[in-house]
Amino acid sequence: MSTPVLETENLVKVYGRGPAQFHALKGLTFEIHRGESVAIVGKSGSGKSTLMHLLALLDEPTSGVVALDGRPVSKLKPKTVSALRNETFGFVFQQFFLNPNQTVLENVTLPLKIGGVSKSERDKRGMDALEQLEMADKAKNKATDLSGGQKQRVCIARALINNPEVLFADEPTGNLDSATSETVEDILLNLQRNHGITLVVVTHDEDLASKCQRRLIMQDGEIVEEQTGVRASSSHKAPVTAGHGAPESRRRRRILPFGKGAAR
Amino acid sequence: MKSLDVTKSALSNTLRSKLRTALTVIAIVIGAFTLTLTSGLGAGINQTVDRIFGGFGEDDAIYVVPQVEADAQEQDGPAEYDPDAGAEMDSGFGTGMLSASDVETIEGLDYVVGVDTEVAAQIEYVEAPDGTQYQAQFDFALNDVLAEFAAGGAPDRTAMEITIPEDWLEIYGADDPDDVLGETLIVAAPNAVGQTSDIEAEVVGVTQGTLAGVGFTPIPSVALAEEVADINAEGFEGQMPEAYIMAAAEIENLEQNEEAVKEALAEEGLWGLTVEDQIAMFEAVIDAITWILSGFALIALLAASFGIVNTLLMSVQERTREIGLMKALGMSRAKVFSLFSMEAVMIGIMGSVVGVGLGLATGFITDGFLTAEDGPLGGFAELSVFGVDPLAIGGIFLLIIIIAFLAGTLPAARAAKKDPIEALRYE
Numbered sequence: 081m082s083t084p085v086l087e088t089e090n091l092v093k094v095y096g097r098g099p100a101q102f103h104a105l106k107g108l109t110f111e112i113h114r115g116e117s118v119a120i121v122g123k124s125g126s127g128k129s130t131l132m133h134l135l136a137l138l139d140e141p142t143s144g145v146v147a148l149d150g151r152p153v154s155k156l157k158p159k160t161v162s163a164l165r166n167e168t169f170g171f172v173f174q175q176f177f178l179n180p181n182q183t184v185l186e187n188v189t190l191p192l193k194i195g196g197v198s199k200s201e202r203d204k205r206g207m208d209a210l211e212q213l214e215m216a217d218k219a220k221n222k223a224t225d226l227s228g229g230q231k232q233r234v235c236i237a238r239a240l241i242n243n244p245e246v247l248f249a250d251e252p253t254g255n256l257d258s259a260t261s262e263t264v265e266d267i268l269l270n271l272q273r274n275h276g277i278t279l280v281v282v283t284h285d286e287d288l289a290s291k292c293q294r295r296l297i298m299q300d301g302e303i304v305e306e307q308t309g310v311r312a313s314s315s316h317k318a319p320v321t322a323g324h325g326a327p328e329s330r331r332r333r334r335i336l337p338f339g340k341g342a343a344r
Numbered sequence: 345m346k347s348l349d350v351t352k353s354a355l356s357n358t359l360r361s362k363l364r365t366a367l368t369v370i371a372i373v374i375g376a377f378t379l380t381l382t383s384g385l386g387a388g389i390n391q392t393v394d395r396i397f398g399g400f401g402e403d404d405a406i407y408v409v410p411q412v413e414a415d416a417q418e419q420d421g422p423a424e425y426d427p428d429a430g431a432e433m434d435s436g437f438g439t440g441m442l443s444a445s446d447v448e449t450i451e452g453l454d455y456v457v458g459v460d461t462e463v464a465a466q467i468e469y470v471e472a473p474d475g476t477q478y479q480a481q482f483d484f485a486l487n488d489v490l491a492e493f494a495a496g497g498a499p500d501r502t503a504m505e506i507t508i509p510e511d512w513l514e515i516y517g518a519d520d521p522d523d524v525l526g527e528t529l530i531v532a533a534p535n536a537v538g539q540t541s542d543i544e545a546e547v548v549g550v551t552q553g554t555l556a557g558v559g560f561t562p563i564p565s566v567a568l569a570e571e572v573a574d575i576n577a578e579g580f581e582g583q584m585p586e587a588y589i590m591a592a593a594e595i596e597n598l599e600q601n602e603e604a605v606k607e608a609l610a611e612e613g614l615w616g617l618t619v620e621d622q623i624a625m626f627e628a629v630i631d632a633i634t635w636i637l638s639g640f641a642l643i644a645l646l647a648a649s650f651g652i653v654n655t656l657l658m659s660v661q662e663r664t665r666e667i668g669l670m671k672a673l674g675m676s677r678a679k680v681f682s683l684f685s686m687e688a689v690m691i692g693i694m695g696s697v698v699g700v701g702l703g704l705a706t707g708f709i710t711d712g713f714l715t716a717e718d719g720p721l722g723g724f725a726e727l728s729v730f731g732v733d734p735l736a737i738g739g740i741f742l743l744i745i746i747i748a749f750l751a752g753t754l755p756a757a758r759a760a761k762k763d764p765i766e767a768l769r770y771e
Binding site: 138158159162164166173194 | 345346349353356360665666668669670671672673674675676677678679764765768
């Protein structure tokens with residue numbers, strides 16, 4: 081087995097106090113391996129979003145441990161955690177969260193700007209990322225001028241710009257029609273398969289979940305079932321099973337640049 | 345995030361809702377404008393004073409007047425008449441005059457090398473060479489050092505000389521002040537019984553009025569004033585007490601002995617002032633007025649700072665999503681804080697640049713209008729009512745930026761505190 085990029089041990093999250101207390105997570109212990117694609121599936125209120133927030137270091141658990149690359153993060157300073165998120169993670173949101181006042185390129189390069197990368201370097205890498213997602217011609221457009229599918233591709237470009245180890249996608253297809261959904265799903269899974277990015281998807285979309293290598297089915301703050309293996313056949317011929325075990329995907333590889341159209 | 349990027353982002357964020365920013369900026373502009381005007385007014389007048397008196401650095405005299413008794417105001421009811429005390433009153437104490445014995449005392453002090461006295465000189469009229477008579481009053485002879493000359497210079501204190509104000513040129517039919525130098529002015533002095541005697545005085549200077557009030561009337565030489573006073577005293581029955589309005593004590597090595605002489609004067613119940621002291625007193629009044637006016641401008645700025653708080657709080661509220669996203673993508677609390685306080689500073693900078701610019705323009709235009717040759721304040725020599733004090737302008741910028749920054753801390757702290765999960769929650 082490869083090194084677990086993310087591990088949890090007895091993860092508990094409790095909201096509120098006293099009689100109004102709500103146990104969102106009731107002690108979860110699991111591992112996510114490097115290069116793996118994992119879907120966290122469950123109905124709303126099952127705790128899947130809470131779990132993702134804890135994994136993505138956006139929130140702190142009430143008790144239990146989250147470890148990144150074998151290092152527990154709960155003891156780190158907020159500033160270190162922020163820097164870690166900036167360098168290690170990519171985020172794709174259901175609601176896109178693009179800044180309507182800025183151009184597509186500015187939106188895509190935001191993580192680099194936060195990370196303190198120079199403007200010329202930002203723009204170069206931003207254009208590479210947009211090219212990879214075939215959005216280069218929209219670079220100068222305002223983010224509001226795009227269709228839903230285009231917006232989500234811009235979001236993915238933004239998530240990829242800092243060569244993340246882990247890509248978190250929160251209901252990435254929740255706002256898209258089925259045809260566009262499929263494209264976005266393929267882009268995400270392709271990144272995981274061909275570029276060694278660990279993909280963590282939170283969804284209640286059966287179709288998307290079934291394309292992931294592992295599914296954690298959640299109910300009432302607990303993982304009630306764990307399924308492995310891709311169930312439905314994907315439109316791609318590339319073998320995906322046990323892909324994470326391949327030696328070349330063990331080490332973190334640069335994502336950019338890779339062939340144009342690869343993300344189709 | 346680099347500081348340059350923080351600054352650029354802050355600038356573009358403030359320009360996002362232009363109307364709101366503009367309204368907030370206007371409030372700052374009003375404060376900055378007023379501050380620039382009030383400080384410029386003070387600077388202008390003080391610069392005028394410095395310019396006018398700047399040339400009198402070599403003056404080594406201390407001007408002596410009787411000390412005003414502090415308890416003079418506080419006595420209960422009228423003092424009882426004391427015939428013995430009255431006999432000593434050769435100086436008319438309380439009328440602010442120096443007695444002959446006072447002058448002797450001054451002459452007897454250490455470091456005093458000479459004393460000139462100012463006598464009260466009454467004149468009936470002055471007469472131009474063509475025979476026309478004009479009503480007139482003398483300025484103090486010892487004020488000659490404070491005068492500003494359009495032509496010529498101060499009268500020789502021992503000669504029968506006089507200066508005339510600039511607007512008197514017409515009695516000689518002259519336009520150029522230089523033309524009247526050497527002309528004669530006849531001074532008619534009345535004696536105690538109302539007869540007048542004429543004294544011829546040579547015009548040696550033409551004065552311009554100054555802010556100290558000197559130079560609006562003819563300044564006689566000390567000798568001329570004494571001559572007039574002597575005529576005034578003619579025919580007076582009994583002993584005319586000698587009284588002097590003030591005395592100018594020439595001091596040896598003034599800079600070192602100034603304090604010693606002043607202390608000695610104070611012990612004698614006299615009050616000594618150098619020209620510099622007089623300037624300082626004048627400037628202190630101007631400064632006090634400037635500060636009071638600036639106080640009002642500061643109140644305007646205080647009000648404006650709440651505008652900044654309000655605008656930024658709205659902005660933070662509206663941009664909850666964006667803040668959450670930035671924090672999720674790894675922006676630290678400190679950077680979020682600095683981004684929003686930088687927006688406040690940007691508003692401060694915009695307001696102060698526009699306000700100070702407008703203030704300077706208004707100040708100089710108004711000054712040009714007021715002190716023009718035929719303007720309402722044109723009669724004062726070298727007067728400017730507006731000046732630029734680079735230190736004050738820099739201070740205004742700094743003050744406004746500090747106020748803006750302080751106003752921005754509350755909204756910025758709010759923004760920094762936002763929880764990315766709350767901010768990004770979609771419902």
